[in-house]
Amino acid sequence: MALIHVENLEKSFKDIKVIKGLNFELEAGKCVALIGANGAGKTTTLKMLSGLLKPSHGSICFEGVKKRDDIRKLIGYLPQHPVFYDWMTASEFLEYAGKLSGLSTMEAKQRSYELLELVGISDARNKRISKYSGGMKQRLGIAQAVIHRPKLIMLDEPVSALDPFGRREVLELLEKLKDEATVLFSTHILNDAEEVCESIIFLHKGQIIESGTMNEFREKYQQSKIDLVFQESPEVYLNALTDHPEVISIQVEGYKASILVNDLNAVKGLVLNMAVQGDWPLYKYEISSITLEDVFMKVVGK
Numbered sequence: 001m002a003l004i005h006v007e008n009l010e011k012s013f014k015d016i017k018v019i020k021g022l023n024f025e026l027e028a029g030k031c032v033a034l035i036g037a038n039g040a041g042k043t044t045t046l047k048m049l050s051g052l053l054k055p056s057h058g059s060i061c062f063e064g065v066k067k068r069d070d071i072r073k074l075i076g077y078l079p080q081h082p083v084f085y086d087w088m089t090a091s092e093f094l095e096y097a098g099k100l101s102g103l104s105t106m107e108a109k110q111r112s113y114e115l116l117e118l119v120g121i122s123d124a125r126n127k128r129i130s131k132y133s134g135g136m137k138q139r140l141g142i143a144q145a146v147i148h149r150p151k152l153i154m155l156d157e158p159v160s161a162l163d164p165f166g167r168r169e170v171l172e173l174l175e176k177l178k179d180e181a182t183v184l185f186s187t188h189i190l191n192d193a194e195e196v197c198e199s200i201i202f203l204h205k206g207q208i209i210e211s212g213t214m215n216e217f218r219e220k221y222q223q224s225k226i227d228l229v230f231q232e233s234p235e236v237y238l239n240a241l242t243d244h245p246e247v248i249s250i251q252v253e254g255y256k257a258s259i260l261v262n263d264l265n266a267v268k269g270l271v272l273n274m275a276v277q278g279d280w281p282l283y284k285y286e287i288s289s290i291t292l293e294d295v296f297m298k299v300v301g302k
């Protein structure tokens, strides 16, 4: 069931239209990634959905919510650069945020206790936020965004500024949040979206240029490829394949080569035979299917 319907959403700053008629629905209980390059319009879209920016045109409707209801109760939002009161402890900050969003003192205490456990910083609950690492602050920001049990949680680039450990922790946390609410997060890290999201919306210059699930993309852009890693430059070994009727293209980057093929069965054995007979200096031979990065490159026309 759809939680939110977005119709013909537009935003202009002065005379410049930066969001150009978005139409989409978010299904309840799913995790959705909003993907786009810098300046594509991700932040502007999330700000309109969270009520922080007024759309120039179009509508955002929550299922079962009347026009005059306060939608802020339904939404949790973590901005790209969250700001905290650094002199507070995490517990104090969360309790304060809970009370601001309408919880009683008791409820705010209880919920803050639960959430610090959920986001994995309960040991540091009484430490000042100024002493927190970037990853800890991001987790605290997520806890703050969900303190009032919203139905939709929106996170603007929640992992981009984190090191690989922090990123992993926050991605695991996003998985847990799916049990509590619908999650919409923006990113330009395609692997992250592929890992945790059920569906993906590609935004490009203020427009949705593709959307769907990874399986739908695999069907639509079905293309098999053979990835090879050599110990030296691969070109000389692959020349004989360039004119093969089932080979679409061969992309070489350093010692790596990707052979895109129409008919995998017609080429996979041939490449293996050539490798064995020609004694190719191969590190890796792998048959793989299309990735989100391949889809992104295709849809933005690169």
Ligand code: ATP
Residues within 6 Å of the ligand: 013, 018, 036, 037, 038, 039, 040, 041, 042, 043, 044, 045
């Ligand atoms: P990034 O990944 O760099 O955060 P983004 O996809 O979130 O980018 P937005 O921040 O939504 O993109 O910006 C979309 C476009 O709108 C950009 O061209 C930006 O310059 C413009 N824009 C955003 N906010 C304003 C504003 N307040 N006034 C004028 N132009 C703006």
